Amino acid sequence: MLDEALYLLKSHNYKVTKQRKSLLECLYNKCRHHYVDVVEIDAELRKLYPGMSHNTIYRNMREFAQIGIIEMKTKASGACVKYQCDFSNLHHHHFICRKCGLVKEVQMCPMTVFESQLPGCQIEEHRFELHGLCADCANKQTKNS
Numbered sequence: 001m002l003d004e005a006l007y008l009l010k011s012h013n014y015k016v017t018k019q020r021k022s023l024l025e026c027l028y029n030k031c032r033h034h035y036v037d038v039v040e041i042d043a044e045l046r047k048l049y050p051g052m053s054h055n056t057i058y059r060n061m062r063e064f065a066q067i068g069i070i071e072m073k074t075k076a077s078g079a080c081v082k083y084q085c086d087f088s089n090l091h092h093h094h095f096i097c098r099k100c101g102l103v104k105e106v107q108m109c110p111m112t113v114f115e116s117q118l119p120g121c122q123i124e125e126h127r128f129e130l131h132g133l134c135a136d137c138a139n140k141q142t143k144n145s
């Protein structure tokens with residue numbers, strides 16, 4: 001289940017240490033479908049490795065994000081992480097349920113549309129996210145009303 005992540009680590013010359021592997025497992029178990037606050041992951045890891053510093057844990061997560069093992073984003077409350085949705089399609093966008101936080105991958109990138117409106121410009125980054133209610137939450141809402 002962690003094969004793709006381990007492969008990415010190795011191909012970027014990172015050693016697969018016991019701590020890195022535990023961090024991966026923690027991310028896989030806690031945030032495969034939801035963004036989770038990095039503080040929560042940090043606390044979880046330090047339960048397993050009390051001697052591990054916050055710095056090391058955060059650095060590892062940043063490295064994981066750089067090579068595409070996890071997805072990271074900043075909210076007002078701080079950084080959140082999520083296990084990679086799709087290793088074969090690292091660039092993708094999300095639908096996020098505002099009620100339960102469920103994250104669903106969407107395949108289409110809208111950038112091609114904008115590029116044609118901005119001839120000669122070099123677009124360096126973009127964020128695109130869809131928000132609303134997931135099917136489950138939408139269902140519950142109709143039942144309750």
Ligand SMILES: [Zn+2]
Binds near residue numbers: 084
């Ligand atoms: Zn994703």
Ligand SMILES: [Zn+2]
Binds near residue numbers: 134136
């Ligand atoms: Zn939902």
Ligand SMILES: [Zn+2]
Binds near residue numbers: 092093110128
């Ligand atoms: Zn895109």
